[in-house]
């Protein structure tokens with residue numbers, strides 16, 4: 001089980017058990033190495049929050065090109 005996370009502010013890898021602060025933002029839990037980082041995050045959450053990117057399947061639509069040339 002993974003217990004390490006990346007501090008979104010300073011990018012330091014920390015252990016959840018050692019985290020100085022935790023914050024839930026938009027449904028995600030963020031952990032911080034210090035109160036300073038936590039406060040920085042609270043000030044500008046949108047700057048630091050990076051949710052796991054969902055690689056969406058790009059559905060390929062068949063390009064139906066109709067040649068309606070009728071003679």
Ligand SMILES: [Zn+2]
Pocket residue numbers: 007009010011012032033034037
């Ligand atoms: Zn930090």
